[in-house]
Amino acid sequence: xxxxxxxxxxxxxxxxxxxxxxxxxxxxxxxxxxxxxxxxxxxxxxxxxxxxxxxxxxxxxxxxxxxxxxxxxxxxxxxxxxxxxxxxxxxxxxxxxxxxxxxxxxxxxxxxxxxxxxxxxxxxxxxxxxxxxxxxxxxxxxxxxxxxxxxxxxxxxxxxxxxxxxxxxxxxxxxxxxxxxxxxxxxxxxxxxxxxxxxxxxxxxxxxxxxxxxxxxxxxxxxxxxxxxxxxxxxxxxxxxxxxxxxxxxxxxxxxxxxxxxxxxxxxxxxxxxxxxxxxxxxxxxxxxxxxxxxxxxxxxxxxxxxx
Amino acid sequence: xxxxxxxxxxxxxxxxxxxxxxxxxxxxxxxxxxxxxxxxxxxxxxxxxxxxxxxxxxxxxxxxxxxxxxxxxxxxxxxxxxxxxxxxxxxxxxxxxxx
Numbered sequence: 001x002x003x004x005x006x007x008x009x010x011x012x013x014x015x016x017x018x019x020x021x022x023x024x025x026x027x028x029x030x031x032x033x034x035x036x037x038x039x040x041x042x043x044x045x046x047x048x049x050x051x052x053x054x055x056x057x058x059x060x061x062x063x064x065x066x067x068x069x070x071x072x073x074x075x076x077x078x079x080x081x082x083x084x085x086x087x088x089x090x091x092x093x094x095x096x097x098x099x100x101x102x103x104x105x106x107x108x109x110x111x112x113x114x115x116x117x118x119x120x121x122x123x124x125x126x127x128x129x130x131x132x133x134x135x136x137x138x139x140x141x142x143x144x145x146x147x148x149x150x151x152x153x154x155x156x157x158x159x160x161x162x163x164x165x166x167x168x169x170x171x172x173x174x175x176x177x178x179x180x181x182x183x184x185x186x187x188x189x190x191x192x193x194x195x196x197x198x199x200x201x202x203x204x205x206x207x208x209x210x211x212x213x214x215x216x217x218x219x220x221x222x223x224x225x226x227x228x229x230x231x232x233x234x235x236x237x238x239x240x241x242x243x244x245x246x247x248x249x250x251x252x253x254x255x256x257x258x259x260x261x262x263x264x265x266x267x268x269x270x271x272x273x274x275x276x277x278x279x280x281x282x283x284x285x286x287x288x289x290x291x292x293x294x295x296x297x298x299x300x301x302x303x304x305x306x307x308x
Numbered sequence: 309x310x311x312x313x314x315x316x317x318x319x320x321x322x323x324x325x326x327x328x329x330x331x332x333x334x335x336x337x338x339x340x341x342x343x344x345x346x347x348x349x350x351x352x353x354x355x356x357x358x359x360x361x362x363x364x365x366x367x368x369x370x371x372x373x374x375x376x377x378x379x380x381x382x383x384x385x386x387x388x389x390x391x392x393x394x395x396x397x398x399x400x401x402x403x404x405x406x407x
Contacts, residue, residue: 002311003309006309006311006314006315010314010317010318013318013322014318014321014325017321017322017325017326017345017348018325020325020329020341020342021326021329021332021333021341021345022328022329022332022333026335026337026338029338029341030337033341033344033345036348040352043315043318043352043355044355046315047311047312047315047352047355047356047359047368048358048359048362048368049358049359049368049373051373051377052351052355052376052377052380055376055377055381056380059380059381059384060380060383063384064344064387067384067387067388067391068337068340068341068387068391071337071391071394071395075394076402080333080334080335083332083334087331087332088332091327091328091331091332092328094327094331095325095328095331096324098323098324099320099321099323099324099325100320100324102319102320102324102349103316103320105320106313106316106319106353106356107316107317109356109360113357113360113361114361115361115362115369116361116369116370116371117362117363117366117369117371118363120366120369120370120371121366132366132370133370133373133374133377136370136371136373136374137377137378141371141374144375148378148381148382151381151382151385152381154385155388155389158389159388159389162393162396163396212377214377214381295384298384298385299388301395
C-alpha cells in the first residue's frame, strides 16, 4: 500500500517538475511549482521528516508561491522564442548525465549509513527538549540558526535597497488590487485568528513534537499577508520604529542569550543545563515574531511610495 | 524499493530537470524557478541521507533534517532577493526611470 503511495507521489512530483522546467506559460510554471511544493511536503512525510514537511509546505510552497505569483503577474509577458531543437537535445543529454550520476551516488551510498541520530538522542535530556530536530536547530547547532536569522535580515536589507530612492522608508506596493473580491475579504476575516493560533501552537509544540519557530513564523507571516491582501490591514511604512524593532528582536535576543552562555558556561550560546529549556523557549518566542514579520516583508518587497 | 532509494532517484531527476530548465528557458523568472528545482532535489538528497541514518527510536537522523530547514529558509531569502531585483529591472526598462 505505502509502496503504491510512494510511486504516486514520485509520478506527481516528476510531472509537476517537468511542467515547471518546460511549460511555455510563466504563470503556469509558477503554479506547477507551488503544487510541487505540496507534493514534496508529502515526500518529506514519507522520509520521516515531519518538521521539514511543515517547512516545505509553509515556506517552500506557500510563501515562495505568493512571491512568485505576484512577480509573474507584474513582469511583462515573455517574448522569448522556443529554444532550438539542437539546444534542447544538448541540454537534455547533459541533464540526463547529471541526473544519472546523482542517481548512481544515491544508489551507492555507504552501508551502514553514517548517522548522528544516536548522539542527538543521547544529549536530548540535557536540553529539556523532546524534538531532536529542534534540539539540533536551537541547541547543538545554535550558531547556524543564529546566522540564518541574520541572513533573513540581510536579505530584507537587500530587498529594501532595491526600491527607488524617493520612496525609501515608505510603503511597499499593495499585494492585490483594492477593493478585494468578497470571497477574499471574507477569508481574510475568518482564517487569520485560527492561522495565528496554529502558528503559535506550532512554535510552542516544536519543543517536543514536530514544529518550531520557522514553521510557526511562516504560518503567521501567511496570515499577515492574507490580511494585507484582503484589505483589512494597510501596508505599513518600512521606516516604522515598531516594525524595525520586531524584525531585529529575534536575532538580538538570541545573541544576548548567547552572551549569557559565555558567562554561565564559558561558551557562546552554551545553555546552562538547569535552565536550558526556559532559555530555549524564550529565544523561540522572540524568533517567531521576527521570522513572521521578516518573511512577510520579504514578500511585500521594497517601498514604492513615500511614507504618508 | 524503500522510500529512501525511491525518493533518492526522484531527487536526481529533480536536479536533472532543473538543469534542463535552466538551460532551455531564457526568461529570468523561469531560471529562478529552475534553480529552485535543483535546490529541491539537493534537499531531498539530504532527506534520503537522514532517513538512511535511522536508529532505534528515531525515524531519521535529525542533523541533516535541521540543515534542510535552514536551507529552505535561506533559499527563500535568495529567491525573494532575486525576484525583487527582476521586478525592479522590468519596471526600469518599462518606465525608463533613472535613479
